[in-house]
Amino acid sequence: MMQRIIIFDGECNLCNASVQFIIKRDPTARYKFTSLQSEIGQQLLQENRIPPTLDSFIYIENEKVYSKSTAALKVCRRLGGLWKLAYVCIIIPRPVRDLVYEWVARNRYKWFGKRDSCMLPSPELRSRFLD
Numbered sequence: 295m296m297q298r299i300i301i302f303d304g305e306c307n308l309c310n311a312s313v314q315f316i317i318k319r320d321p322t323a324r325y326k327f328t329s330l331q332s333e334i335g336q337q338l339l340q341e342n343r344i345p346p347t348l349d350s351f352i353y354i355e356n357e358k359v360y361s362k363s364t365a366a367l368k369v370c371r372r373l374g375g376l377w378k379l380a381y382v383c384i385i386i387p388r389p390v391r392d393l394v395y396e397w398v399a400r401n402r403y404k405w406f407g408k409r410d411s412c413m414l415p416s417p418e419l420r421s422r423f424l425d
Contacts, residue, residue: 297326299424300369301338301352304329308398308406309351317419319373328424349399362399363391 300316302309313327328335330352339346342359353365360368364384371381383391 296324296356297354298324298372299326299328299338299354300365301328301330301335301354303351304331305409306402306406307409308402310409311406312351316369316373317422319375319377321374323422324372325369325422326424327422332424334424350395363395364388366395367391
Protein backbone atom coordinates (compact mmCIF):
# COMPACT_ATOMS: atom_id res chain seq x y z
CA MET A 295 0.00 0.00 0.00
CA MET A 296 1.30 3.43 -0.98
CA GLN A 297 2.04 5.55 2.06
CA ARG A 298 1.63 9.33 1.75
CA ILE A 299 2.46 11.45 4.79
CA ILE A 300 2.33 15.23 5.08
CA ILE A 301 4.37 16.83 7.87
CA PHE A 302 3.24 20.38 8.64
CA ASP A 303 3.89 23.15 11.15
CA GLY A 304 1.10 22.60 13.67
CA GLU A 305 1.47 26.09 15.13
CA CYS A 306 1.07 27.89 11.78
CA ASN A 307 -2.42 29.08 10.85
CA LEU A 308 -1.63 28.91 7.12
CA CYS A 309 -0.34 25.35 7.50
CA ASN A 310 -3.41 24.25 9.46
CA ALA A 311 -5.67 25.83 6.84
CA SER A 312 -3.69 23.98 4.16
CA VAL A 313 -4.29 20.67 5.94
CA GLN A 314 -8.04 21.40 6.08
CA PHE A 315 -7.94 22.36 2.38
CA ILE A 316 -6.24 19.06 1.47
CA ILE A 317 -8.64 16.98 3.60
CA LYS A 318 -11.67 18.51 1.83
CA ARG A 319 -10.19 17.67 -1.59
CA ASP A 320 -8.96 14.19 -0.67
CA PRO A 321 -12.20 12.20 -0.29
CA THR A 322 -10.42 8.83 -0.54
CA ALA A 323 -8.17 9.75 2.43
CA ARG A 324 -4.93 8.90 0.66
CA TYR A 325 -2.97 11.44 2.77
CA LYS A 326 -2.05 11.06 6.43
CA PHE A 327 -0.89 14.03 8.51
CA THR A 328 1.41 14.77 11.41
CA SER A 329 2.80 18.00 12.80
CA LEU A 330 6.48 18.91 12.99
CA GLN A 331 5.99 19.40 16.72
CA SER A 332 4.67 15.90 17.38
CA GLU A 333 6.70 12.94 18.53
CA ILE A 334 5.88 11.08 15.31
CA GLY A 335 6.78 14.14 13.23
CA GLN A 336 10.16 14.38 14.93
CA GLN A 337 10.70 10.64 14.50
CA LEU A 338 9.92 10.87 10.77
CA LEU A 339 12.36 13.77 10.38
CA GLN A 340 15.08 11.74 12.05
CA GLU A 341 14.33 8.49 10.16
CA ASN A 342 14.39 10.31 6.83
CA ARG A 343 17.48 12.39 7.68
CA ILE A 344 15.54 15.63 7.29
CA PRO A 345 17.31 18.51 9.04
CA PRO A 346 15.16 19.78 11.93
CA THR A 347 15.97 23.31 10.74
CA LEU A 348 14.20 22.73 7.41
CA ASP A 349 11.34 25.23 7.55
CA SER A 350 9.07 23.57 5.06
CA PHE A 351 5.97 21.59 4.24
CA ILE A 352 7.27 18.02 3.91
CA TYR A 353 5.69 15.24 1.91
CA ILE A 354 6.81 11.62 2.16
CA GLU A 355 5.59 9.24 -0.52
CA ASN A 356 6.81 5.64 -0.25
CA GLU A 357 9.95 6.68 1.64
CA LYS A 358 10.84 9.44 -0.86
CA VAL A 359 10.97 12.88 0.74
CA TYR A 360 9.82 16.08 -0.95
CA SER A 361 9.92 19.58 0.51
CA LYS A 362 8.96 23.16 -0.26
CA SER A 363 7.26 23.79 -3.62
CA THR A 364 7.86 20.26 -4.91
CA ALA A 365 6.03 18.80 -1.90
CA ALA A 366 3.07 21.13 -2.41
CA LEU A 367 2.84 20.36 -6.12
CA LYS A 368 3.12 16.58 -5.57
CA VAL A 369 0.18 16.80 -3.15
CA CYS A 370 -1.88 18.98 -5.52
CA ARG A 371 -1.39 16.40 -8.27
CA ARG A 372 -3.66 13.96 -6.42
CA LEU A 373 -6.32 16.38 -5.15
CA GLY A 374 -9.84 16.48 -6.48
CA GLY A 375 -11.10 19.19 -8.79
CA LEU A 376 -8.93 21.52 -10.81
CA TRP A 377 -6.17 21.58 -8.18
CA LYS A 378 -4.38 18.72 -9.94
CA LEU A 379 -3.71 21.17 -12.78
CA ALA A 380 -1.37 23.10 -10.46
CA TYR A 381 1.10 20.26 -11.01
CA VAL A 382 2.01 21.75 -14.40
CA CYS A 383 4.02 24.32 -12.39
CA ILE A 384 6.54 21.51 -11.80
CA ILE A 385 8.09 22.55 -15.15
CA ILE A 386 9.21 25.83 -13.55
CA PRO A 387 12.78 25.31 -12.31
CA ARG A 388 12.78 24.30 -8.64
CA PRO A 389 15.02 27.19 -7.49
CA VAL A 390 12.51 29.68 -8.93
CA ARG A 391 9.51 27.87 -7.39
CA ASP A 392 11.28 27.60 -4.05
CA LEU A 393 12.07 31.34 -3.98
CA VAL A 394 8.32 32.05 -3.95
CA TYR A 395 7.71 29.24 -1.44
CA GLU A 396 10.44 30.53 0.91
CA TRP A 397 9.10 34.11 0.72
CA VAL A 398 5.66 32.92 1.85
CA ALA A 399 7.19 30.62 4.49
CA ARG A 400 9.27 33.47 5.97
CA ASN A 401 6.18 35.66 6.29
CA ARG A 402 3.52 33.10 7.20
CA TYR A 403 3.33 33.94 10.92
CA LYS A 404 3.20 37.68 10.20
CA TRP A 405 0.50 37.31 7.54
CA PHE A 406 -1.59 34.45 8.93
CA GLY A 407 -0.71 34.27 12.62
CA LYS A 408 0.50 31.52 14.90
CA ARG A 409 -1.31 29.18 17.29
CA ASP A 410 -0.25 28.46 20.86
CA SER A 411 -0.69 24.74 20.24
CA CYS A 412 -1.26 22.27 17.42
CA MET A 413 -4.73 21.73 15.97
CA LEU A 414 -6.80 18.91 17.44
CA PRO A 415 -8.59 16.95 14.72
CA SER A 416 -12.26 16.19 15.08
CA PRO A 417 -13.16 12.57 15.97
CA GLU A 418 -14.18 11.83 12.37
CA LEU A 419 -10.80 13.07 11.08
CA ARG A 420 -8.72 11.46 13.84
CA SER A 421 -7.78 8.46 11.66
CA ARG A 422 -6.12 10.79 9.15
CA PHE A 423 -3.53 11.93 11.74
CA LEU A 424 -0.56 9.86 12.84
CA ASP A 425 0.00 11.46 16.24
